[in-house]
Structure formats: structure tokens, C-alpha cells
Amino acid sequence: MMLSSTSRLSSRSALTRVFSTSTSRTNRAIVYSQPGNPGTVLRALTYPPLASPPPNTLNIKFLLSPINPADINVVEGVYPAKPALETSLRATGAGSKHEPVFVGGNEGLAEVIDVGSGVSGFQKGDWVVMTRSQAGTWASSRNVGSNDVLKVPRTHGSFSLSEAQAATITVNPPTAYNMLHDFTRLQEGDWIVQNGGNSAVGQAVIQIASTLGYKTLNFVRNRENLSTLTDYLHSLGATKVLTYDELADKSLRGQVKEWTSGKGIRLGLNCVGGKDTTLMAQLLGQDAHLVSYGAMSKQPLSLPTSLFIFKNLTAHGFWQSQWYAQKGRKEQEKLMKTLVHFMSQDGLKAPEHEIVSIKAQETDEAASEKIQTLISRIAEGRYGKKIMLKLEDVEH
Amino acid sequence: MMLSSTSRLSSRSALTRVFSTSTSRTNRAIVYSQPGNPGTVLRALTYPPLASPPPNTLNIKFLLSPINPADINVVEGVYPAKPALETSLRATGAGSKHEPVFVGGNEGLAEVIDVGSGVSGFQKGDWVVMTRSQAGTWASSRNVGSNDVLKVPRTHGSFSLSEAQAATITVNPPTAYNMLHDFTRLQEGDWIVQNGGNSAVGQAVIQIASTLGYKTLNFVRNRENLSTLTDYLHSLGATKVLTYDELADKSLRGQVKEWTSGKGIRLGLNCVGGKDTTLMAQLLGQDAHLVSYGAMSKQPLSLPTSLFIFKNLTAHGFWQSQWYAQKGRKEQEKLMKTLVHFMSQDGLKAPEHEIVSIKAQETDEAASEKIQTLISRIAEGRYGKKIMLKLEDVEH
Numbered sequence: 207m208m209l210s211s212t213s214r215l216s217s218r219s220a221l222t223r224v225f226s227t228s229t230s231r232t233n234r235a236i237v238y239s240q241p242g243n244p245g246t247v248l249r250a251l252t253y254p255p256l257a258s259p260p261p262n263t264l265n266i267k268f269l270l271s272p273i274n275p276a277d278i279n280v281v282e283g284v285y286p287a288k289p290a291l292e293t294s295l296r297a298t299g300a301g302s303k304h305e306p307v308f309v310g311g312n313e314g315l316a317e318v319i320d321v322g323s324g325v326s327g328f329q330k331g332d333w334v335v336m337t338r339s340q341a342g343t344w345a346s347s348r349n350v351g352s353n354d355v356l357k358v359p360r361t362h363g364s365f366s367l368s369e370a371q372a373a374t375i376t377v378n379p380p381t382a383y384n385m386l387h388d389f390t391r392l393q394e395g396d397w398i399v400q401n402g403g404n405s406a407v408g409q410a411v412i413q414i415a416s417t418l419g420y421k422t423l424n425f426v427r428n429r430e431n432l433s434t435l436t437d438y439l440h441s442l443g444a445t446k447v448l449t450y451d452e453l454a455d456k457s458l459r460g461q462v463k464e465w466t467s468g469k470g471i472r473l474g475l476n477c478v479g480g481k482d483t484t485l486m487a488q489l490l491g492q493d494a495h496l497v498s499y500g501a502m503s504k505q506p507l508s509l510p511t512s513l514f515i516f517k518n519l520t521a522h523g524f525w526q527s528q529w530y531a532q533k534g535r536k537e538q539e540k541l542m543k544t545l546v547h548f549m550s551q552d553g554l555k556a557p558e559h560e561i562v563s564i565k566a567q568e569t570d571e572a573a574s575e576k577i578q579t580l581i582s583r584i585a586e587g588r589y590g591k592k593i594m595l596k597l598e599d600v601e602h
Numbered sequence: 603m604m605l606s607s608t609s610r611l612s613s614r615s616a617l618t619r620v621f622s623t624s625t626s627r628t629n630r631a632i633v634y635s636q637p638g639n640p641g642t643v644l645r646a647l648t649y650p651p652l653a654s655p656p657p658n659t660l661n662i663k664f665l666l667s668p669i670n671p672a673d674i675n676v677v678e679g680v681y682p683a684k685p686a687l688e689t690s691l692r693a694t695g696a697g698s699k700h701e702p703v704f705v706g707g708n709e710g711l712a713e714v715i716d717v718g719s720g721v722s723g724f725q726k727g728d729w730v731v732m733t734r735s736q737a738g739t740w741a742s743s744r745n746v747g748s749n750d751v752l753k754v755p756r757t758h759g760s761f762s763l764s765e766a767q768a769a770t771i772t773v774n775p776p777t778a779y780n781m782l783h784d785f786t787r788l789q790e791g792d793w794i795v796q797n798g799g800n801s802a803v804g805q806a807v808i809q810i811a812s813t814l815g816y817k818t819l820n821f822v823r824n825r826e827n828l829s830t831l832t833d834y835l836h837s838l839g840a841t842k843v844l845t846y847d848e849l850a851d852k853s854l855r856g857q858v859k860e861w862t863s864g865k866g867i868r869l870g871l872n873c874v875g876g877k878d879t880t881l882m883a884q885l886l887g888q889d890a891h892l893v894s895y896g897a898m899s900k901q902p903l904s905l906p907t908s909l910f911i912f913k914n915l916t917a918h919g920f921w922q923s924q925w926y927a928q929k930g931r932k933e934q935e936k937l938m939k940t941l942v943h944f945m946s947q948d949g950l951k952a953p954e955h956e957i958v959s960i961k962a963q964e965t966d967e968a969a970s971e972k973i974q975t976l977i978s979r980i981a982e983g984r985y986g987k988k989i990m991l992k993l994e995d996v997e998h
Contacts, residue, residue: 286912479907501907508904511875511897514919516682521917523910 234564234597235295235345236577237307241283245582248281248310250564250573253295256349259322263349266334270373270561271314271343271595278585280340281310287527289340294349309342311595312527315358315373316348325352333358333367335376337538339527346597356538358546365550370559373594374406379545379554381499381526382410386420389495389522390472394419397466399489400475401425401450401482402502404435406557406592409442411475416443417553423462423471425453425486442555450482462489470494480505492517499524559592566598630960630993631691631741632973633703637679641978644677644706646960646969649691652745655718659745662730666769666957667710667739667991674981676736677706683923685736690745705738707991708923711754711769712744721748729754729763731772733934735923742993752934754942761946766955769990770802775941775950777895777922778806782816785891785918786868790815793862795885796871797821797846797878798898800831802953802988805838807871812839813949819858819867821849821882838951846878858885866890876901888913895920955988962994 232254238247259265279285291306318332328334336343338354358372385407386392398415402408403424415422424439426432428449436447446465452458462471470491476483477500487496487509496519498507513519530538548554562580564573584593628650634643655661675681687702714728724730732739734750754768781803782788794811798804799820811818820835822828824845832843842861848854858867866887872879873896883892883905892915894903909915926934944950958976960969980989 286908476907484902498907498910500911506880506904506906507910508902509917510902511872511894511919512682514894514903514917515896515921516919518919518921518924521905521910523907523912523914525911525914528914 233346233348233599234570234573235307235342235348236310236595236597237292237295238281238310239305239307241281241308244278244281244585245578248574248577248581250570250577251295251297251307252570253297256320256347259320259325259349261322261324262352263322264318264325264328264334264352264355265320265322265347265349266316266355267319267347267599268314268316268343268345268597269333270369271311271345271597272374272559273311273344273581273584273593273595274313274377275584277310277312278581280312281308281581287312287339289342292342309345309348311343311345312336312340313374313376314343315369315375316343316355319347322352328352328355328357333360333372335372335542337376337530339530344595344597346599353535356535356542358542362546362550367546367549368556370556370561370594371549371554374557374559374592375542375545377526378406378557379410379414379548380529380541381407381524382414383541383545383548384526384529385475385497385499385524386411386414386418386473388524389497389520392418392420392473395421396473397421397423397445397469397471398473398475399423399425399471399486400477401486402477402500403439403444403447405477405500405502407475407477407499409439409557410554412439412442412444413554414548416445417548417551421445421466423448423465423489425450425482443553450485453482453485459489473497475499476507477502479503479507481508484508484510487513487519490517490519494519496521497524498522557592558590559594560589561594561596563596564598629742629744629995630966630969631703631738631744632706632991632993633688633691634677634706635701635703637677637704640674640677640981641974644970644973644977646966646973647691647693647703648966649693652716652743655716655721655745657718657720658748659718660714660721660724660730660748660751661716661743661745662712662751663715663743663995664710664712664739664741664993665729666765667707667741667993668770668955669707669740669977669980669989669991670709670773671980673706673708674977676708677704677977683708683735685738688738705741705744707739707741708732708736709770709772710739711765711771712739712751715743718748724748724751724753729756729768731768731938733772733926735926740991740993742995749931752931752938754938758942758946763942763945764952766952766957766990767945767950770953770955770988771938771941773922774802774953775806775810775944776925776937777803777920778810779937779941779944780922780925781871781893781895781920782807782810782814782869784920785893785916788814788816788869791817792869793817793819793841793865793867794869794871795819795821795867795882796873797882798873798896799835799840799843801873801896801898803871803873803895805835805953806950808835808838808840809950810944812841813944813947817841817862819844819861819885821846821878846881849878849881855885869893871895872903873898875899875903877904880904880906883909883915886913886915890915892917893920894918953988954986955990956985957990957992959992960994 234252237251256265289308293306334355337356403426423446424444439447472494474496476498479501480503630648633647652661685704689702730751733752799822819842820840835843868890870892872894875897876899
């Protein structure tokens with residue numbers, strides 16, 4: 207929450223004041239005291255209504271907060287981005303001890319419910335997303351610095367953004383868009399190659415590339431109902447969908463040359479690593495860029511040095527959190543507008559998803575159990591769909 | 603030699619004319635008809651005196667031509683840069699058959715002995731080096747396009763370049779300089795890290811970095827007389843010299859942090875590959891560049907994807923031949939001036955070397971045997987020093 211100690215103090219005294227009114231609604235967040243197994247350490251915590259927002263901050267109410275794979279790694283304590291300990295969420299209820307906690311969640315859509323003094327560019331009812339990473343989005347309402355959020359246009363012409371589209375707009379679509387945009391200048395008709403074609407980013411890549419007129423060669427794992435997946439990715443705009451088994455076949459290189467009419471592929475996107483990525487890199491042409499944003503195989507990126515020296519390959523990484531940290535507000539807003547524009551053209555669907563609600567009347571105990579079970583199942587890869595949390599205010 | 607068919611014809615008739623005079627000297631080159639084992643396929647070939655140079659060409663006489671490791675790979679046919687078949691070298695002597703050949707050698711110092719019409723910027727007595735790769739430098743005299751050579755200043759103030767310095771100026775020193783210069787902007791006091799610290803490029807890196815005020819952390823193989831090597835590299839300007847065994851020790855990271863006062867190292871240079879490079883990459887700081895120019899271990903470059911994503915590592919390759927192919931004459935000349943300037947400050951010594959002469963009176967058979975033995979020994983790594991060829995004109 208990055209409040210200065212002064213504003214935190216003022217926030218506390220304001221909090222006591224508001225807490226004493228009878229119309230207030232208390233809040234709930236999914237928190238943990240120590241990193242560890244998410245199926246054990248996560249719990250629901252009820253905390254008092256927010257005070258009026260201190261200067262330069264906003265009170266926001268989360269509408270929908272995705273649970274992304276990286277969020278689980280953060281709770282486990284194995285992700286490089288660490289959340290800050292939160293000292294301002296004081297548990298309500300008799301006998302509840304007060305200790306600092308971490309609030310889970312990195313991504314989420316929220317609505318502005320109150321605007322502090324000195325804040326410009328935001329008003330009540332605006333939709334916002336987080337640009338500060340690990341800000342703790344698995345919560346009903348939070349107070350946030352106005353520099354830590356970004357407004358998302360709710361409409362584009364006659365098109366209205368869905369809550370699910372807006373809630374998933376900060377991580378995967380911009381990762382896809384920036385990777386297509388920042389490393390090499392592509393032109394209509396150019397090819398790109400990627401693995402993890404079925405990942406959330408992979409699907410966004412397919413859609414954005416298709417809208418921009420780039421052709422995509424997409425690799426996915428072989429599976430029982432492969433044609434269902436292949437058909438789906440083609441429906442999103444994929445040019446070619448192949449399996450890693452087909453990638454291992456040496457005849458593929460000649461085939462790819464035919465498809466691309468001999469023009470070298472200059473961009474490869476990697477979220478897998480290991481030998482499948484070594485093989486994919488060999489499909490790249492002269493002066494190509496290989497951009498890694500994940501390592502699902504948990505194997506390192508292993509590439510023949512000759513690709514670097516004689517084919518002038520450059521290997522990069524991409525991390526959207528770093529992008530937000532480095533870019534100014536203008537560039538961030540421009541990115542949001544671009545993505546909403548793609549969405550308005552039906553060029554960027556929300557991921558297939560399921561909404562899990564925590565109702566106001568559920569107890570913290572019941573909510574904790576629900577979350578622990580849910581996260582354990584996600585961690586085991588037992589959901590095909592993206593799960594999004596909806597935490598209702600707790601009536602008081 | 604890339605002559606047009608017209609100029610080749612005129613060159614042949616001129617050749618007949620010159621060949622009939624009694625003061626001429628014939629030439630010798632080290633050639634091969636088919637790529638293969640250099641200990642078998644290489645042979646000495648005597649060919650007639652050069653004709654007067656056709657328009658836009660120069661006749662040059664090689665003074666000293668290094669045998670570099672990559673030259674051996676070229677003869678073996680396993681190097682990506684292939685020489686062109688040479689049809690203009692017609693063997694002299696009764697019963698000698700005429701067939702196109704490859705001429706060995708990529709690097710060499712030559713003196714201009716005759717200037718064709720239309721050539722500007724060169725005069726007799728100038729020293730030149732090759733910028734076209736695989737031009738065939740293991741020869742006494744050749745005719746070359748004026749665009750394929752670059753003048754090397756013979757002096758800088760009161761400093762005179764040695765033949766050995768000039769003969770080795772085109773590949774290793776510019777590789778070192780460009781790698782230090784092209785990928786990230788270093789400032790005095792900054793650290794760089796490299797493996798193969800004892801390689802020709804490695805030594806040039808140490809010297810240039812030292813002159814520019816950069817600190818170097820150099821890794822070398824452990825060996826019996828390690829301190830001799832360590833002392834030598836320190837005398838060239840190395841800040842730290844460590845072995846790969848020391849690199850494998852996890853405590854090194856803390857040590858490096860102390861040496862660098864916690865400032866991240868932003869440039870790593872790699873000619874080894876394999877696990878030693880994986881470990882070296884982990885010494886790099888945020889936003890670093892790892893530049894590969896060789897793969898002595900014959901192992902791929904294997905890097906944790908997290909370095910790319912979370913530390914924003916970029917991995918590049920560098921190939922000096924590609925640099926020459928892409929840059930204009932002005933940039934090439936500026937590079938030479940820069941390197942000669944370093945040499946004049948005693949900041950770039952010639953590598954330790956041994957000159958192997960092929961005398962005018964030796965027969966082609968004797969010369970062929972000498973070369974085959976020599977190259978076999980070099981290929982086996984039995985020379986600690988750089989070998990440079992000196993082919994004398996054959997008196998006629």
C-alpha cells in the first residue's frame with residue numbers, strides 16, 4: 207500500500223471514525239501470514255470498512271480478480287516479485303489478533319468508490335486495474351495510491367467491455383501485444399512462431415497477430431482431443447497449429463520454408479524452455495529475436511551458440527510487471543486503449559473462465575476452506591479455465 | 603576474386619604477357635580442391651606472376667598471414683562462411699592440371715604492389731588487411747578488389763605498428779573492442795566478466811578494457827602453472843583471474859558483490875558455452891548483456907529462463923565478419939584507427955606468435971608436407987602460440 211507513515215496514521219484514525227457508523231460494510235481479503243503451500247497458508251480475513259481515502263489515494267471496490275498461475279508462486283514465496291506486508295488490515299471480531307499479512311492477487315478489475323484530495327483523472331464509477339505488481343487484489347475493497355492504478359475505458363464506440371475482459375487486461379494481453387511490438391518491426395504477412403500456443407498469452411498472441419495481419423505458427427502439446435484445440439485456435443486466427451511431436455520431425459524445417467516462402471521468421475515467443483524451445487529456435491531465420499516469458503517445462507533455455515554468432519539471434523525476456531514499472535502513465539494509458547480497441551473488433555476475447563464468489567454471508571472459516579480447496583485444485587492444474595474471484599462486501 | 607568475366611579475360615592475356623618476361627616472380631598459395639581433413643587436403647600450388655591489376659583492383663603481396671582456429675574449420679567445411687572457388691590460379695609446370703581451388707586463410711597483412719585504374723585511396727607500399735571474409739590470405743601475392751581491403755595506418759605519431767600486430771588486427775582485437783562497445787554503454791570503473799580469458803580475444807578484451815578503465819573478471823581453465831598465466835593476464839591489465847573451479851563455488855557470488863561494491867555487472871563475454879557459462883551468467887546483474895563469440899566447450903548455451911524474464915538479460919552473438927559486411931568504409935577505417943591508437947599506447951600487444959616461412963627455393967611437394975604437418979599440429983592444439991605464415995615469392 208506504500209502509504210507514508212503520516213497518511214497511514216491519518217487513515218487509521220479515519221478508520222475508527224467510519225467503523226463507528228452503522229451503514230458501513232466490512233471487507234474481506236484472502237491473506238497469508240507466511241509464504242507457503244497455498245492450500246494451507248491462505249485464509250479469509252474480515253476487516254473494517256475503509257476510511258475516507260487519504261490525499262492522493264482512491265478507495266476501490268474489486269469486481270473480479272483472476273487467480274493466475276504466478277499468483278500461486280507468489281504465495282509459495284518462489285516468485286521474484288514479493289508483495290509488501292500489509293499492516294493496515296486489522297481483523298475484526300472478538301479475540302482476533304492483529305498481525306501484518308500479505309494479501310494475495312496481482313490482477314483485478316476494480317471500481318472507484320471514493321476519491322481522495324489531490325487526485326486528478328479519476329472519478330467515482332471509473333474502472334481501474336493495477337499497475338503496481340502484487341498489490342493484493344483478492345479483496346473486496348482497498349485503498350490504493352492513485353499512481354498504482356490505471357483507468358480502463360469501459361466502452362469503445364458502441365462496444366462495452368465485459369468485466370471478465372477488463373479483469374484480465376493487465377497481464378496476458380499486454381504481454382502478447384508488447385512482445386509482438388517491442389523487439390522487432392513486423393509487417394503484414396510476416397510470420398511469428400510460438401510455443402504454449404494454448405496458454406492465455408499464446409491465445410492473445412494468436413488473436414492480436416491475426417488482427418495485425420501476421421501469420422502464426424503455434425506449437426501445443428499433443429493430447430487426446432487435439433482437433434478440438436486446433437479448431438479452437440484456428441477460430442481465434444491461428445495460421446498453423448502443430449504439436450511438439452511434429453516439431454521434433456526434421457522434415458518440418460523444409461515445410462516451414464515452403465509456408466513462409468523462404469522468408470526467415472524473425473520473432474519467436476517462448477513460455478516452455480527445454481528441448482522443444484531449442485528446436486523451435488532452429489526454425490527462426492537470420493537476425494531473429496527469441497522472447498521468453500515463461501518456463502512451463504522448468505527446463506533452461508538451451509541454444510546452440512552458432513545461432514547467436516552466425517544467425518545473429520538475440521534472446522530476450524519479457525515481464526509485463528517490469529514494463530509497467532518502467533513506463534509512464536501516458537504509455538500505460540495508450541496500451542489500455544490499444545487493447546480495448548482490439549477487444550472492440552472482436553480481436554481479443556476474454557479467456558474461458560469461471561467465477562467463484564465468496565458471498566457476504568459466508569463465514570471466514572467457510573471462505574478459507576473454499577479458497578484453500580480452490581487454490582489446491584488450480585495448483586494441480588485441474589482447471590482448464592481461468593478462475594476469477596468475486597469477494598462480496600460483508601454486510602454489517 | 604570476384605572479377606567480372608571481362609576483366610578475367612583481360613587479366614589472362616596480360617598474364618601471358620608478363621609471364622614471358624625474365625624478371626618476374628611466380629607465386630605460391632596454400633590451396634585445397636575439396637573441403638576435408640586439413641592434414642590431407644591442403645597443398646602448396648605455384649602459379650604465375652600476377653598480371654597488371656584490372657580496373658578497381660589492387661595487386662597485393664602478403665607479408666604475414668595467421669592461421670586461426672576458424673581457418674581450420676573452414677578447410678574442414680564445417681564453418682558457416684565458405685570461401686569461393688578460385689578459377690584464376692593456373693598451376694605452372696609441365697603436366698600440371700588446371701582445376702578450380704579454394705585458397706586457405708581469412709586474415710593477413712599485405713602490401714600494395716600495384717594499383718589498378720579507378721582506385722582511389724591506395725598507393726604502392728600501403729599496408730592493407732582483408733575485410734571480405736575467406737578471401738584466401740595464405741598466398742604470396744593476389745589480385746583483390748579495392749573494396750575488399752582496408753588500409754591500416756603503419757604509424758601513429760612516433761609509434762610504428764609491427765607486422766605481427768597488423769597481421770592480427772582484423773579479427774580478434776575488433777571482436778574484443780566491438781563487444782565492449784556495441785551492446786551496452788560502459789563507464790570507467792564498470793566491471794565486465796568473461797570466460798576464455800586466455801584466448802586471443804580474451805587477452806584483447808583485458809587490454810582494451812584496462813585502457814578504457816573497465817575492470818575485468820576473467821575465467822580460465824585450471825592448469826599446472828596457473829600462476830604463470832595469472833601473472834601474465836594481470837600484466838596485461840586483468841583485474842581478477844579465476845578458474846572455472848572457483849566459478850563453481852557458490853561463495854563466489856558474495857565475493858563478486860564485494861569486489862563490485864554491489865553494482866551489477868552489465869556485460870559478459872562468452873567463448874565457451876556449457877555449464878561454465880551458465881554459472882558465469884548468474885554473476886551478471888540486472889539488464890545485463892551476454893555476448894557469445896565462440897563455443898570452445900562445444901556445449902550449447904544453457905541459461906535459466908528466469909535470468910531473461912526477471913533480470914532482463916539479453917543474449918547476443920557477435921561475429922566480426924558480419925560486422926565488416928554490414929558497415930561502410932568510414933566505420934571500418936575508424937575502427938582500424940581506434941585499434942592502432944590502442945596499440946600505440948601499448949594497450950594492445952600482438953599475440954605471442956611464431957612465424958613459419960615457406961622459402962622461395964622449397965618445392966611445392968616439400969611445402970605441402972610442411973603445411974600439412976603444421977596444420978595437423980595446430981588442429982590438435984599442440985601450439986600455445988599463434989602461427990603466422992610467410993610465403994616468399996618463388997624466384998623464377
